[in-house]
Amino acid sequence: MHTAGPGEWEALPPEHELEIRNLVKRFGSVTAVKDVALEVAKGEFVSLLGPSGCGKTTILNIIAGFLQPDSGTVILGGADILHVPPHKRDAAMVFQNYALFPHMTVQDNIAFGLRMRNVPSVEIPRRVRDALELVRLPQLGSRYPRQLSGGQQQRVALARALVVRPRILLLDEPLSNLDARLREEMRVELKEIQQQMGITTLFVTHDIQEAFSLSDHVAVMDAGRIEQVGSPSVIYGSPTTPFVASFLGFSNTLEGRVVQSNGPRLEVRLAAGFSIVCPRRSQRDGDAVSVILRPERGILKSARGVGENWVSGVVARIMYLGSTIQYFVDAGGVRLMLLEQNRGEPTVAPGDTVHVHWAEKDVICL
Numbered sequence: 001m002h003t004a005g006p007g008e009w010e011a012l013p014p015e016h017e018l019e020i021r022n023l024v025k026r027f028g029s030v031t032a033v034k035d036v037a038l039e040v041a042k043g044e045f046v047s048l049l050g051p052s053g054c055g056k057t058t059i060l061n062i063i064a065g066f067l068q069p070d071s072g073t074v075i076l077g078g079a080d081i082l083h084v085p086p087h088k089r090d091a092a093m094v095f096q097n098y099a100l101f102p103h104m105t106v107q108d109n110i111a112f113g114l115r116m117r118n119v120p121s122v123e124i125p126r127r128v129r130d131a132l133e134l135v136r137l138p139q140l141g142s143r144y145p146r147q148l149s150g151g152q153q154q155r156v157a158l159a160r161a162l163v164v165r166p167r168i169l170l171l172d173e174p175l176s177n178l179d180a181r182l183r184e185e186m187r188v189e190l191k192e193i194q195q196q197m198g199i200t201t202l203f204v205t206h207d208i209q210e211a212f213s214l215s216d217h218v219a220v221m222d223a224g225r226i227e228q229v230g231s232p233s234v235i236y237g238s239p240t241t242p243f244v245a246s247f248l249g250f251s252n253t254l255e256g257r258v259v260q261s262n263g264p265r266l267e268v269r270l271a272a273g274f275s276i277v278c279p280r281r282s283q284r285d286g287d288a289v290s291v292i293l294r295p296e297r298g299i300l301k302s303a304r305g306v307g308e309n310w311v312s313g314v315v316a317r318i319m320y321l322g323s324t325i326q327y328f329v330d331a332g333g334v335r336l337m338l339l340e341q342n343r344g345e346p347t348v349a350p351g352d353t354v355h356v357h358w359a360e361k362d363v364i365c366l
Contacts, residue, residue: 016075017042017200018063018168023072025058032058033069034224040168040202040217045194047203047211050221051247056204060170063202064093077167087116092161093170096177098153100145106156107132107141113164131159134193151182158190162197169194171203175210187213208248212236220244242366245292251337252293258283266365272332277308278363290366297362298338300327302348304355309363311336311356315348329356 018040025033033055040046048056061067063074065086074082081089092113100109110128119127132138135155145153154174161169175183175190191214194201205211211218212232219229222243228235239245245253256270266280268291276291283289304310313331320326325346327338336356340346348354 015042016040017044017077018202019073019075020059020063021073021075023059023062023069023074025055025062025067025069032224033062036072036224036226038219038226038229040200042200043198044216045191045201045203045214047205047215047218048221049205049208049211049218049247051206054221055224056206056221057172060093060172060202060204063089063168064091064170065089090167091170092164092166092168093172094154094157094161094174096173098145098157098174098177100153100156100160102145104144105141106137106143106145106148109145109156110141110160110163113160117164127163131163134162134196135159136189150178151186154178154186155189158193162193162199167200169199169201171201173205175205176207183210190214220247222247239292239364240366242290245290245364245366249295252295252298254291254293254334256289256291258285258287258289261285265360268365270332272334274311274332276358276363277360278365279361281365283365292364292366293336293358294362294364295326295337296339297358298336299357300329300338300340300348301355301357302352305357307357309358309360311358313354313356315350315352315354317350318346318348329354331356 016039020036020038023033023036024031036059048059050056058067062069065084073080077090107128110131111124114124114127128141132141135158137152137155140148140152148156157174175186178186187210203214215232217229218232218235220227220235228240228244236248239248242253254270254272256268258266259269260267261280261284264280266278266283268276268278268289270276270291278291304312311331313329313336315327316330316335317328318325323342324339325342329336329338338356
């Protein structure tokens, strides 16, 4: 049987590279992680998405070995690693502030993890060169971190993590310190590098665009719990809880009650005074529900059309957001928000009476 040497990959029998089971972590009277379970397949890119303080980074630190949980299990490559020291876990972490050693050159920063893993000294220069090529910094090995831009430091931190060829790459909001343009560039590069290496990656972020553009699956967290796990399209298309819907920016969340459940359809009478027809999940007549009307799926017209799901109101405000235009419509005592692609001047103005339509499939009922 072949035994993997330092930095080598070994074929794994388990389906999942990482398994987190019933993880709990308390800090005094505060429970930061509450019975979290998550599975990450080999080569998959998974994001932990949620607001600050929801437990995302705590989970990452537990996997890396910097924190011990109060209970639960972390299995990496089929082995329980909770009692394995951080430097012996087959994981590498990129921190939000990069954590580069200021007194070391770029090449020494990258080589540090290889030396800690006792990689033969004759192999280290080649591995460092390959890592610098991977992150497109082949000429900067002799520089110090203070001589690099923020984007270059981020690349060095990524190279230092990848050079040890870990089973799993842990990323703690590594793009948050970059300006908007550089964040977009690094987002593309990060995904390309991850796919090129086929490395299993767990990414922590509060940025929805980052999570959705990078991830195979997203785990949305709130108050220490995972609220929903799924592909970006499933998470966005079918949020399962009011928190997930609100966190994703679905600002049109209205309360109501089911007045008729007929096969796959529901009719909901909203507190705002109008009715909406939407797909049925498990609701029954009389159930109290929350109805979500997606801002970008609403159709704004000056004249009412035929069919169901038309809401009449008055334009309260119009805001230009560059590529999109945001409309606020007062209807039945509530304010609805709509987004449209900016194709020129809007055809309505504040004070105009308008009619808004949502297709049945674009209405979410929770």
